Amino acid sequence: MNKNAAIGIFDSGIGGLTVMAEMIKALPNEEMIYFGDLARTPYGSKSKETVLKFSFEIVQFLISQGVKAIVVACNTASASALEDLRQRVSIPIIGVILPGAQKAAEVTQTKRIGVIATRSTIATGAYVKAIQSLDPQIHVISQPCPLFVPLVEEGWLNHIVTRQIAEEYLFPLKTNKIDTLILGCTHYPFLCDVIQDVMGNEVTLINSAEETARSIKEILSDAGLLCIIRHDRKHKFYVSDESTRFVELGEQFLKEKIRVITQIDLGKGNPYV
Ligand code: DGL
Numbered sequence: 001m002n003k004n005a006a007i008g009i010f011d012s013g014i015g016g017l018t019v020m021a022e023m024i025k026a027l028p029n030e031e032m033i034y035f036g037d038l039a040r041t042p043y044g045s046k047s048k049e050t051v052l053k054f055s056f057e058i059v060q061f062l063i064s065q066g067v068k069a070i071v072v073a074c075n076t077a078s079a080s081a082l083e084d085l086r087q088r089v090s091i092p093i094i095g096v097i098l099p100g101a102q103k104a105a106e107v108t109q110t111k112r113i114g115v116i117a118t119r120s121t122i123a124t125g126a127y128v129k130a131i132q133s134l135d136p137q138i139h140v141i142s143q144p145c146p147l148f149v150p151l152v153e154e155g156w157l158n159h160i161v162t163r164q165i166a167e168e169y170l171f172p173l174k175t176n177k178i179d180t181l182i183l184g185c186t187h188y189p190f191l192c193d194v195i196q197d198v199m200g201n202e203v204t205l206i207n208s209a210e211e212t213a214r215s216i217k218e219i220l221s222d223a224g225l226l227c228i229i230r231h232d233r234k235h236k237f238y239v240s241d242e243s244t245r246f247v248e249l250g251e252q253f254l255k256e257k258i259r260v261i262t263q264i265d266l267g268k269g270n271p272y273v
Helices: 017-026 048-064 075-088 097-107 119-124 126-134 148-153 160-175 188-199 208-222 244-254
Strands: 007-011 032-036 069-072 112-117 139-144 180-183 204-207 236-239 260-263
Touching: 007 017, 007 048, 017 032, 017 208, 017 244, 032 048, 048 069, 048 075, 048 119, 069 075, 069 208, 075 097, 075 112, 075 119, 075 126, 097 126, 097 180, 097 204, 097 208, 112 119, 112 126, 112 160, 119 126, 119 139, 126 139, 139 160, 148 160, 148 188, 160 188, 180 188, 188 204, 204 208, 236 244
Parallel strands: 007 032, 007 069, 032 236, 112 139, 112 180, 180 204, 236 260
Antiparallel strands: none
8 A cells, every 4th residue: 555645534524624634733744635425414314324325435436546544534424334334445444433432431530421423423322332342331421412513514603592502402411420521523623612611621522533633643653554754745625516615614624725626426327336
């Protein structure tokens, strides 16, 4: 495998850019190819089978672009599809669930961890499984927060409505006295101020994006696949629908310019499937 090949990253849309932003910080020499499935977002309300089908199409596309590893930068796709995807491809492929679960299991003192995510992610039980495989004594309290994604995409990060919704969603987690809370969705790190405020400072928030970036760095390093020096790093972006809002929001998420962006159709007649 070529060390200089890019790392593939994908998400249902824009949220995976929060993971990519952390990867750029942790791996500044690496070139990345991002795929955002704008035509079929959100994944968070779709069935496991549908999410697996979409994810496999994207993985085949990324492999056709010669990537050396793939990061499933979407909690819903990681929860629904990662295990199957791993059986179908031969390059390293990691998701965002295990890195977040590992960090949470490491920091909890009371062994009471909360997880907030999309409905689909919670329904798979993937976080509970991952945490309890690390420590069966840990009690996990899960809470879907489906309104958080549209609130972030609307830019209502500190809006009064966001605060009220957060209080409603987070109430069961507060009464269950967790000491650690996993932000189990790509968009939720943007709401960390409101979430921290509602939960109180004694609760530690876990950002899966940071943990995933650390994890892919370790995997590439162990496999001897880190690109050491690059002078012409140019990330590429592919989307499956019109991209004006993606570029607008994406540049805020990434804190850098999105220069090369291409719209492609992964549906019927897709040459990559
Ligand atoms: N990226 C998704 C996740 O992390 C959130 C958006 C969606 O529902 O597609 O679960």
